[in-house]
Amino acid sequence: NAGVTQTPKFQVLKTGQSMTLQCAQDMNHNYMYWYRQDPGMGLRLIHYSVGAGITDQGEVPNGYNVSRSTTEDFPLRLLSAAPSQTSVYFCASSYKGGSGNTIYFGEGSWLTVV
Amino acid sequence: GENVEQHPSTLSVQEGDSAVIKCTYSDSASNYFPWYKQELGKRPQLIIDIRSNVGEKKDQRIAVTLNKTAKHFSLHITETQPEDSAVYFCAASRGNNDMRFGAGTRLTVKP
Numbered sequence: 001n002a003g004v005t006q007t008p009k010f011q012v013l014k015t016g017q018s019m020t021l022q023c024a025q026d027m028n029h030n031y032m033y034w035y036r037q038d039p040g041m042g043l044r045l046i047h048y049s050v051g052a053g054i055t056d057q058g059e060v061p062n063g064y065n066v067s068r069s070t071t072e073d074f075p076l077r078l079l080s081a082a083p084s085q086t087s088v089y090f091c092a093s094s095y096k097g098g099s100g101n102t103i104y105f106g107e108g109s110w111l112t113v114v
Numbered sequence: 115g116e117n118v119e120q121h122p123s124t125l126s127v128q129e130g131d132s133a134v135i136k137c138t139y140s141d142s143a144s145n146y147f148p149w150y151k152q153e154l155g156k157r158p159q160l161i162i163d164i165r166s167n168v169g170e171k172k173d174q175r176i177a178v179t180l181n182k183t184a185k186h187f188s189l190h191i192t193e194t195q196p197e198d199s200a201v202y203f204c205a206a207s208r209g210n211n212d213m214r215f216g217a218g219t220r221l222t223v224k225p
Contacts, residue, residue, distance in 0.1 A: 031211070040123070042203055042215035043158070056211065059115075090157065097209045102148075105157040 002026050006091045006106035013081040013113045021076040021109050023091035031094045032074040033058070033103065034066065036087040043090065049074055050097060081113045116141040118206050120216025127194050128224050135219045137204035138186040144206040147180060147187045152201045152218075161202075162189070194223045 006023045013019055025032065030051050035043040035058075045058030049068040063085060065077040074093075078085060091106040117140040127133050139147075148163035164171045164178045164187065171178050175194075180187040187206075191198055201220050207213035 033211075040217050042118075042120075042217045044215070045211075045213070048211050050211070058211070059214075097211055102160050102163075103213070105159070107157050 004091055004093055004104055004106035006089075006109055008109060009107065010110045011112070013078070013111065015081060015083060015113060017081050019078050019081065021078075021089055021091070021111075023074045023076065023106060024072050025074075025091075025093040025104075026072065027093060027095070027104070028071065029093035029095050029104075030071070031097050031101070032068065033092040033094075034064070034074070034076045035090045035092060035105075036060065037090060037108075038087050046076065046089075078111075083113045085111065086113045087111060116144055116206055116208075116212060116214040118204060118214045118216045120204050120219055122219060123217065124220045124222070126222045126224060129194060129196060131194055133189075133191045133194050133198070133221055133223075135189045135202055135204070135221070136186060137188070137206070137216050138184075139206040139214075140185070141206065141208070142182075142185065143208050146207045146213075147178070148205050148207075148213075149178060149189050150203045150205065150215075152203065154200070158203060191221075194221075196223050196225050199223045 004025045033048040034046040047066040049055045089109045094101040145166035150158035151161045152158040177190040204216040
């Protein structure tokens with residue numbers, strides 16, 4: 001099992017450019033998430049999905065889109081990058097929702113918008 | 115929604131001493147409280163968790179306590195070692211899509 005795999009690990013974008021962060025999991029998890037991590041602010045949920053074809057917004061969804069066409073994949077799209085989106089992005093998954101289901105994180109993607 | 119506050123933001127201890135990190139939460143309906151450890155440049159990883167029907171849970175040198183009435187929970191690390199140095203995050207949730215994380219505590223264990 002590779003677990004949760006996300007790419008790229010590092011990316012530099014110019015303001016206004018668009019890009020997609022890829023995420024895949026091979027644990028047959030139903031739930032997938034995208035978080036961003038900023039200094040002093042912990043992990044904030046951007047979007048999540050409870051299964052293929054279903055997505056919903058988290059705490060900080062503006063400027064991001066997601067889709068979930070398969071159980072395995074959950075890409076995050078930045079529509080028009082802004083310096084405020086400079087952050088570390090973590091994709092994560094869990095078997096199901098509800099308390100007590102461990103969330104497994106990918107290795108992170110460091111994004112800089114200049 | 116849920117709001118989680120975590121203190122202190124940085125903590126430095128001597129090897130062998132104990133470390134305590136505290137979190138408070140706002141939503142009385144929250145019933146699951148995990149703790150994650152994140153080493154420098156790595157992904158967060160679950161180290162221990164507790165549910166609201168339990169007051170304390172231990173796993174070797176790590177323990178978590180929960181006070182539902184006061185809405186706070188704490189992580190206790192005993193006999194700290196240099197490899198315990200990391201950022202620790204607490205979180206509170208009623209379900210995985212509403213999990214809220216604290217801002218993190220950077221623990222440094224000095225040899």
